[in-house]
Amino acid sequence: MSLFEEYLTLGQWLAESERLAIYNYLLQTRSDRYRNESQLLFSKKSLYSYAANGEIYYSVNSNIVQYNARKIGDQNWNNQIRAMKLSRIGFLTRRRLCKFFAQAELDVIRNFPNQGSNHQDEHSFTVNTYPFYTLDYFANGGGKLKGLFKKIMRKEDPLLEKLLAS
């Protein structure tokens, strides 16, 4: 089992810094896949994807992309988890979509982990209120300038390096 596969089993045990490291890992290692998926999503207006033990349904409507999620095997989808307005500029849209995909997959990894050694208690679908692709996350809602400053000053978590090396 690789280190990344082990982290796919942690679920609710994932710490904040680990979640951010996994988000960056997904962005760096799945960029080609995300670009292909963004083309598919634009042509078909909807897309199904998988992460850990969860299923994701993306849809685009009036320049808004959103996703719903469910545990593999469940009948019902969770209500809309996140939505993001898309830019009208092509390459910006693709870049933003890649970040949206990585965030969605991370949310699903956190809530529907693979079966592993760690016990997962019953819980609600839980996410970071501010997604990692916004400056609001780094500022905790305290403004974009503060967010930009904190993002620049932030040290990369050593887990990202370990994941990339594994």
Add this chain to the structure above:
Amino acid sequence: MSLTIPKPLIPILTKPMTPPWVLALVLATQLTINYVGSGSNPSCTLNVQRPHHSTYLVEHKNADAIKVNVKSKCTVPQISTTISAEIYELRGNQSIKVFSVKNQTAFADKRDPTESIFQNFSFVCQTGRTGLYLGSASGSVLLTNGKTIQVSGNSGNYHPEICENTAK
């Protein structure tokens, strides 16, 4: 042998004491008060569980952690609850923040939409060490009617917890 009922008792046994329309009116008034009461003044509470020890496996090693679980519960259905949570440790007379997480949103439970459950706000503790811990959380609940209710809570007094598996 036949049973004879004394005459003065007959009206009491056969006629209702209170007219039915009065009973209906009282019942309807009570139902209206209950409905309006719960509809206009929904309330929510935040239950912060006592911080307790738990272990989990990460990178092929067992990690000891102190964790706290939080649950919001409302009298009406909710969409989600957003909170920030902390765990404090009492060292001497000083309360030290040993864990903090901000802006976490849990969506309403599918089986009971009046509640949202957060699990495993935790930090890795030093194995064998005993500390006095208190959990605290605050935030808001977004109800399905669009209203937002502020909530806060804590786990009560500082409670001793040893950072190791004491189960036999």
